[in-house]
Amino acid sequence: MAERIEGRKVADEIVAAVKGGAEGLRGRTGVVPGIAVVIVGTDPASQVYVASKSRKAKECGFHSLQHELAEETDEATLLALIADLNADPAIHGILVQLPLPAHIDAGRVIQSIDPDKDVDGFHFINVGKLSTGETDSAFVPCTPAGSMILTERARGRDLSGLTAVVIGRSNIVGKPMANLLLAANATVTIAHSRTRDLAALCRTADILVAAVGRPRMVKGDWIKPGATVIDVGINRIPAPEKGDGKSRLVGDVDFEAACENAGAITPVPGGIGPMTIAMLMANTLAAACRRAGVAAPSF
Numbered sequence: 392m393a394e395r396i397e398g399r400k401v402a403d404e405i406v407a408a409v410k411g412g413a414e415g416l417r418g419r420t421g422v423v424p425g426i427a428v429v430i431v432g433t434d435p436a437s438q439v440y441v442a443s444k445s446r447k448a449k450e451c452g453f454h455s456l457q458h459e460l461a462e463e464t465d466e467a468t469l470l471a472l473i474a475d476l477n478a479d480p481a482i483h484g485i486l487v488q489l490p491l492p493a494h495i496d497a498g499r500v501i502q503s504i505d506p507d508k509d510v511d512g513f514h515f516i517n518v519g520k521l522s523t524g525e526t527d528s529a530f531v532p533c534t535p536a537g538s539m540i541l542t543e544r545a546r547g548r549d550l551s552g553l554t555a556v557v558i559g560r561s562n563i564v565g566k567p568m569a570n571l572l573l574a575a576n577a578t579v580t581i582a583h584s585r586t587r588d589l590a591a592l593c594r595t596a597d598i599l600v601a602a603v604g605r606p607r608m609v610k611g612d613w614i615k616p617g618a619t620v621i622d623v624g625i626n627r628i629p630a631p632e633k634g635d636g637k638s639r640l641v642g643d644v645d646f647e648a649a650c651e652n653a654g655a656i657t658p659v660p661g662g663i664g665p666m667t668i669a670m671l672m673a674n675t676l677a678a679a680c681r682r683a684g685v686a687a688p689s690f
């Protein structure tokens with residue numbers, strides 16, 4: 392039976408350390424870390440995530456702003472808001488909740504964020520730093536950063552000799568995760584929708600990261616005995632057993648079946664989701680520390 396990797400617990404530890412770090416920064420320099428979360432439209436899932444980000448930011452003692460813009464907001468208005476936030480010395484981190492409405496060019500919006508405030512790590516500057524190994528000054532995207540911390544807890548910081556398979560090639564999770572695993576000396580393969588015999592490939596993985604967004608796509612017999620399984624998927628599926636119209640969250644991995652083979656596995660909920668928010672707090676503290684010329688704590 393696999394060990395459950397308790398992401399929520401690790402996330403709580405990180406949030407407590409960030410809170411302590413923010414108090415220290417304030418005591419030494421008077422600087423209070425500030426984060427602005429921008430959301431366009433009223434997607435209910437996005438609203439839930441944004442609310443929990445703002446709640447955690449307050450818990451950490453940050454200055455926290457939430458900008459809620461109407462669905463029909465035009466790109467120029469959003470770009471002007473970001474320009475204001477870029478110029479605002481009280482704001483150290485800017486997060487624009489994705490996805491954006493189709494009439495807005497998300498790429499242009501992301502690239503307009505000051506790279507030093509890009510706590511999502513999506514700006515070309517931060518992507519380039521991560522892929523060239525400049526990780527001391529890069530912002531690493533929050534989901535892969537949190538996934539890596541849980542991987543390290545299970546396998547140590549040096550993954551030499553281990554095989555890692557990342558399913559999913561997104562700029563937000565798959566590609567940065569592959570870079571982090573590579574930087575830790577794992578032998579990395581990125582799989583995606585065009586990969587042939589995904590099951591056989593997954594069976595070679597000492598570390599398997601699933602980031603595809605398909606509920607329970609990864610089957611129990613795809614898991615190598617003893618493997619570390621990191622389930623990044625957060626899929627809401629109908630749960631008629633809980634009552635009419637109810638739903639529940641499942642990952643990209645068939646958790647119960649995977650537990651038979653895995654050495655350790657992250658649950659959904661309670662795994663990577665809370666780690667993502669914790670790393671957003673850690674990145675915001677790091678942004679404020681850099682701005683103040685003080686060393687940032689690392690996790």
Ligand SMILES: Nc1nc(=O)c2c([nH]1)NC[C@@H]1CN(c3ccc(C(=O)N[C@@H](CCC(=O)O)C(=O)O)cc3)C=[N+]21
Pocket residue numbers: 437439440486487488489490511533534625640659660661662663664665666667668
């Ligand atoms: N610019 C941007 N940055 C993001 O980091 C970003 C984004 N856009 N858009 C949406 C996704 C999604 N995301 C989640 C974060 C935490 C949980 C989380 O804490 N989930 C809980 C469950 C929450 C629930 O019950 O719904 C868990 O897994 O235990 C989920 C999803 C961040 N995202």
